[in-house]
Amino acid sequence: MTLSGTGAPASSLSFDFRPARTSDGATLWRLVQATGTLELNSPYLYLLMATDFGDTCLLARYQGQPAGAVIGYRSPREPEAAFVWQVGVLPAYRGQGLGLQMLEAWHQLPANRDARWITATVDPDNRASRALFGALARRLCAPLAVQPHFTPDLFPVDHPAEPLLRIGPIPRDEPGHPR
Numbered sequence: 001m002t003l004s005g006t007g008a009p010a011s012s013l014s015f016d017f018r019p020a021r022t023s024d025g026a027t028l029w030r031l032v033q034a035t036g037t038l039e040l041n042s043p044y045l046y047l048l049m050a051t052d053f054g055d056t057c058l059l060a061r062y063q064g065q066p067a068g069a070v071i072g073y074r075s076p077r078e079p080e081a082a083f084v085w086q087v088g089v090l091p092a093y094r095g096q097g098l099g100l101q102m103l104e105a106w107h108q109l110p111a112n113r114d115a116r117w118i119t120a121t122v123d124p125d126n127r128a129s130r131a132l133f134g135a136l137a138r139r140l141c142a143p144l145a146v147q148p149h150f151t152p153d154l155f156p157v158d159h160p161a162e163p164l165l166r167i168g169p170i171p172r173d174e175p176g177h178p179r
């Protein structure tokens with residue numbers, strides 16, 4: 001099974017968003033594969049994320065079909081932060097606001113909405129991803145900073161640096177944020 005989308009403009013479409021469950025593990029794997037640029041990990045890892053971290057993962061669907069996803073978790077080492085591990089939108093729906101909608105919906109999930117920080121590692125060459133997180137920071141009225149994190153020497157294979165992008169502190173009066 002491959003994932004391709006409808007070809008209709010995302011801005012005119014109505015998506016539903018929900019947390020992931022075990023049965024979404026295979027879909028998350030297929031979605032990541034279909035993005036074409038995200039690093040594809042093992043099917044087992046997506047199954048694990050959908051099962052043990054499903055409350056901090058978001059699946060976006062159009063008419064019941066997958067359109068995009070955010071895969072994340074709350075690190076026990078930084079309880080006030082929600083970490084975005086992978087975010088992807090199927091090519092047919094890109095550039096029309098779905099990525100930003102998904103991240104906002106992901107931040108508002110019950111398991112994430114108390115997070116004062118949103119973190120992610122982002123390839124500096126990934127312009128779309130940088131722009132997406134920049135748009136999220138503006139939407140949340142929060143500063144965005146980038147700091148060194150995973151340097152190439154930490155990887156067992158050739159791999160570009162993965163700096164850490166930090167959005168926050170997220171103001172508590174942000175709509176959708178608990179008072």
Ligand SMILES: CC(C)(COP(=O)(O)OP(=O)(O)OC[C@H]1O[C@@H](n2cnc3c(N)ncnc32)[C@H](O)[C@@H]1OP(=O)(O)O)[C@@H](O)C(=O)NCCC(=O)NCCS
Nearest residue numbers: 035087088089094095096097098099100128129131132135
């Ligand atoms: C990154 C990605 C999720 C963005 O999704 P999207 O639905 O296209 O993003 P949106 O339409 O919500 O756009 C959000 C912002 O990013 C900008 N943007 C989107 N695609 C862009 C591109 N290719 N180049 C530059 N800016 C881009 C938009 O202009 C918007 O910024 P603005 O509000 O300042 O105008 C999508 O391109 C994707 O799935 N890419 C492949 C996977 C990937 O690289 N994921 C990120 C790494 S974890």
